[in-house]
Amino acid sequence: MALIHLFRRCNQRCAFCSYPAEGGRDPAPSLKAWLKEIAAMPPGLVQLSGGEPLLAGAENLCMLLAAVKKLGRRAELQTNALAAADLPASELAAIAKTLRAARGYFNVNFPAATAALDLKITRAPGGFRKRTAGVRRLIASGAPVRLTHVITALNYKQLPAFAAFVARELPGAAWVQFSYIKGLGRAAGKKYLPRYAAVRPYLLKALAACEAAKLRCEVDHIPPCFLGDFYRLNVDIVKMREGRDGPHLQEKARVPACRGCRFVKLCPGPRKDYIAVHKTL
Numbered sequence: 001m002a003l004i005h006l007f008r009r010c011n012q013r014c015a016f017c018s019y020p021a022e023g024g025r026d027p028a029p030s031l032k033a034w035l036k037e038i039a040a041m042p043p044g045l046v047q048l049s050g051g052e053p054l055l056a057g058a059e060n061l062c063m064l065l066a067a068v069k070k071l072g073r074r075a076e077l078q079t080n081a082l083a084a085a086d087l088p089a090s091e092l093a094a095i096a097k098t099l100r101a102a103r104g105y106f107n108v109n110f111p112a113a114t115a116a117l118d119l120k121i122t123r124a125p126g127g128f129r130k131r132t133a134g135v136r137r138l139i140a141s142g143a144p145v146r147l148t149h150v151i152t153a154l155n156y157k158q159l160p161a162f163a164a165f166v167a168r169e170l171p172g173a174a175w176v177q178f179s180y181i182k183g184l185g186r187a188a189g190k191k192y193l194p195r196y197a198a199v200r201p202y203l204l205k206a207l208a209a210c211e212a213a214k215l216r217c218e219v220d221h222i223p224p225c226f227l228g229d230f231y232r233l234n235v236d237i238v239k240m241r242e243g244r245d246g247p248h249l250q251e252k253a254r255v256p257a258c259r260g261c262r263f264v265k266l267c268p269g270p271r272k273d274y275i276a277v278h279k280t281l
């Protein structure tokens with residue numbers, strides 16, 4: 001898997017964004033440089049990230065996605081979907097078509113089910129309305145749309161409301177990933193990292209709501225021991241069962257509280273940045 005940061009430019013200023021690092025300047029977008037970066041990275045899915053990738057322009061993105069396809073690799077186009085609300089229809093259609101050809105999908109970071117909470121997290125005025133409109137256009141474009149809902153101290157109590165919002169307002173979304181925040185960059189430290197035990201009741205209600213609405217979902221960075229009957233939705237389980245290498249092994253570690261756990265062979269443990277803050281599960 002390869003993660004490429006195209007540039008730092010972004011149309012949001014998320015409170016806990018772990019990229020870009022403060023300071024530094026963006027080089028001009030360069031297809032050649034991006035391709036060189038991809039070629040040097042491990043095989044598998046190519047994740048195009050930013051900043052905000054849709055700000056690279058349709059022509060650049062289509063060339064890049066076509067090159068990814070030529071390498072025989074799949075593409076994930078990460079976006080906050082704001083720009084998707086205003087892209088000319090022909091440009092959006094071209095991006096979606098090239099993405100589909102690369103067996104790819106849009107991965108939309110969708111942080112809240114209300115405008116007030118969206119603004120608190122992304123600090124983008126009008127962002128909630130635009131994002132909702134943008135996601136509807138992405139879904140209509142025909143490429144699969146994954147919604148990633150990053151769980152933080154700011155939004156975990158609204159997890160059931162988010163599940164209900166997606167089921168009601170965004171029909172056609174391919175799946176939802178509930179992903180506990182990575183405690184890196186501006187998200188390092190205690191402020192944004194709630195205890196798993198605090199998140200658990202809200203997450204279980206959200207997962208039950210998804211199940212009832214037949215909305216496919218999965219969970220990342222929250223260990224299966226906090227997922228009750230939904231433990232199979234933890235994305236690490238398949239990777240562990242198949243003996244795959246990857247960031248899940250480097251970023252996570254078991255703690256003494258894991259001793260005797262029934263999932264011990266299927267779970268690499270909590271994230272190390274979580275352990276740094278909370279010491280245990």
Ligand code: SF4
Binds near residue numbers: 226257263264268281
């Ligand atoms: S190994 Fe540890 S973190 Fe993972 S499920 Fe078991 S107790 Fe939880």
